[in-house]
Amino acid sequence: MTKFEIRGLRADVLISEDERQEILKGVDLTINSGETHAIMGPNGSGKSTLAYAVAGHPRYEITEGEVLLDGENILDLEVDERARAGVFLAMQYPVEVPGVSMSNFLRSSVTAVRGEAPKLRQFSKELQGAMKGLAIDPSFAARGVNEGFSGGEKKRHEILQLEMLKPKVAILDETDSGLDVDALKVVSDGINRAQSDGGLGVMLITHYTRILNYVKPDFVHVFADGRIAESGGPELAEVLESEGYERFVKVGA
Amino acid sequence: MTTTNTEPKAHSHGPGQIPVSKLDTHGSHDVNDFPVPHGREEEWRFTPMRRLKGLHDWSGSVDGTDEVTVDAPEGVTVEQVGRDDERLGTAGLPADRVIAQAYSSFERATVVTVPRSLVADKAIRIDRKALGGTAFEQLVIDVQPMAEATVIISNTGTGVRSGSLDVHVGEGARLTLVSLQEWDDDAVEVSQHNALVAKDADFKSIVITLGGDLVRLSPRVSYTGRGGNAELYGLYFAGDGQHHEHRSLINHNLSNTRSRVDYKGALSGEGAHTVWIGDVIIGEGTEGTDSYENNRNLQLTDGTRVDSVPNLEIFTGEVQGAGHASASGRLDDIHLFYLRSRGIPAEEARRLIIRGYFLDIINRIDSPELREHVMEKVERKLAAHE
Structure with a gap:
């Protein structure tokens, strides 16, 4: 049983050396293991900033608040320590790292997170299985990290990492954007598999309700102007689907 | 990319020299044809002259010795020759005073011959450990028509070394040349690699520079027949106070020749300085040249300095491809x-x-x-x- 709590989180985006702008204006959210929370909101409301700030992205600075994983403030930890503690971020725009092969990267990553190097044969088998589940061609293992991948291929690989790293909490930042329906199903299946043992808490950031047909949320939160403006059950997504975000954009403006 | 150059002589130094370029393809074996450089000259302005240990204005005696091991597969000949050997200095002229000085002052030379049609079954290795002092040398690698070989030259030890490496890649021949500069921290090397690439020949150069206080290496390529291909690759890593300078020149003097230059460097530590000069000339009247050069530098700490200068001069409108890229930055x-x-x-x-x-x-x-x-x-x- 894991409890992931965001308390009073405020954060700035660092635009240049002496220019910054406050994006998160006091975010409170609690996710227990097994729960799926959809964070929905208009573009520019700060959803991605929330994801990046929690993961420790260098372009954002947290000015107030805490993020507790089973009571421990992960904001005191380095980026890699947060990941090893069990927080995973699937990025909206995964980075290409030329020359570092996907398999090498995954092995380093799995070794770091699990605290010991997996046996090579066992690791290969596990990786091949996970890739197959996400309909990723085996040849991708030898390619550079995200190098020359299409948008959809990058998203599949983010979920591949989710399945390999088995975190306690996963923040999925617009994992559905840019995917066609077939790819969306494949990716959603992956998320559901990762959650199947009931241990994983999911923060699913999305602009559209489409993915919620495949990944069922327990809670839906509307994010506007840097904070959660309204929370509810799955039915809130349907309201947003029919009414859009206008109501919240006006509030934020 | 095809570039139309309606005024091919715009770069001319003056009448009567065609093709003409500000990139100097000329040179001389005679040291007296070059004035003593001061450091402000275009070809010296990036080099810390004081650290050349007198090479640019040499008046001392040749007192350096090397420990050399050669390992060559069967059929390949390796000879020690004197100054009068006609094969020396035949792939290109010294382009600066230091290289000309080395040609004027060397005492011994090595000639490696890969005879016609021989496909060497293993690499030819030349391991040189410099044991201090100053020495000048000449090395010739002659890969005769249709032959194939890999030559790996390893430079270690300390001292001040200068000279030319003349490479002939015969018709239809293939040569991969790996040159490792793994000198001790106080060594100085200034050298020029000249390659003449014949019709349908394939020349691949891989320069790895990791050591030395100052290394200045100039790979230069010209062609003697159509269909020649030259690829120059480089890796350098300058640490505290090290100066690594690579100056390539590809002279597409004939039609239907191809070249690629790709040098990548890293710098780490106070005073680390790297220089990459990439000159490419696409000669007048030529067509079908395919050329690209790239330089990347990774500055890993503060206190480092990168100079990266691609120069592309095109004297014809009939180019198949010509481009260059250069980027330097932090991790x-x-x-x-x-x-x-x-x-x-x-x-x-x-x-x-x-x-x-x-x-x-x-x-x-x-x-x-x-x-x-x-x-x-x-x-x-x-x-x-x-």
């Missing part, structure tokens, strides 16, 4: 963030990224042992500033 913190966000500790993430950065150059080396050796050396330098 991308977003790359680091991505790897670290997957639990990989910062130092390991750095190592992975830098390994990846150099990988495409290192993978040009055929020998797995040599690839591993270079990677290990790179990682050792990397560790110095962690």
Whole structure:
């Protein structure tokens, strides 16, 4: 049983050396293991900033608040320590790292997170299985990290990492954007598999309700102007689907 | 890309020299044809003259000795020759005073011949350990028509060394030349690699510069027949106070010739300085040239300096492709963030990224042992500033 709590989180985006702008204006959210929370909101409301700030992205600075994983403030930890503690971020725009092969990267990553190097044969088998589940061609293992991948291929690989790293909490930042329906199903299946043992808490950031047909949320939160403006059950997504975000954009403006 | 150059002589120094370029393809074997440089000259302005240990205005005696081991497969001949051997200095003229001085002052020379149609079954290795002092040398590698060989030259030890390496790649022949500069921290090397690439010949040069106080290496390529291909790859890593300077010149003096230049460097530590000058000339009246050059530099710490200057001069409208790229910068913190966000500790993430950065150059080396050796050396330098 894991409890992931965001308390009073405020954060700035660092635009240049002496220019910054406050994006998160006091975010409170609690996710227990097994729960799926959809964070929905208009573009520019700060959803991605929330994801990046929690993961420790260098372009954002947290000015107030805490993020507790089973009571421990992960904001005191380095980026890699947060990941090893069990927080995973699937990025909206995964980075290409030329020359570092996907398999090498995954092995380093799995070794770091699990605290010991997996046996090579066992690791290969596990990786091949996970890739197959996400309909990723085996040849991708030898390619550079995200190098020359299409948008959809990058998203599949983010979920591949989710399945390999088995975190306690996963923040999925617009994992559905840019995917066609077939790819969306494949990716959603992956998320559901990762959650199947009931241990994983999911923060699913999305602009559209489409993915919620495949990944069922327990809670839906509307994010506007840097904070959660309204929370509810799955039915809130349907309201947003029919009414859009206008109501919240006006509030934020 | 095809470029139309309606005024091909715009770059001319004056009448009567065609093709003419500000990129100097001329030179001389005679040291007296070059004035003593002061350091402000275009070809010397990046070089710290004081650290040349007198090479630019030589008046001392040749007192350096080397320990040389040659390992050549059957059929390949390796000869020690004197000054009068006609094969010396035949692939290109010395382009500056130091190289001309070396040609004027050398006492011994080595000629490696890969006879016609011989496909060498293993690499020819020349391991040279300099044992101090100053020495000038000449090396000739003659790969005769239809022959194939790999030559690996390893430079270690200390001293002040200068000279030319003249390479002939005969018609339809293939040569891979790996030159490792793994000098001790106080060594100085100024050298020129001249290659003459014949019809349908294939020349691949891989320069790995990791050591020395000052290394200035100038690979120069010209063609003697159509269909010639030259690929120059380089990897350098300058640590505290090291000066690594690479100056390539590709002279597409004939039609239907191809070249690629790809040099990648890293700098780490106070006073690390790297220079890359990439000159390409596409000669008047030629057609079908395909050329591209690229230089990348990774500045890993403060206090480093990079100079990167691509020069492309085109004297014809009939070019198949010609381009260049140069970029220098720090390690991308977003790359680091991505790897670290997957639990990989910062130092390991750095190592992975830098390994990846150099990988495409290192993978040009055929020998797995040599690839591993270079990677290990790179990682050792990397560790110095962690």
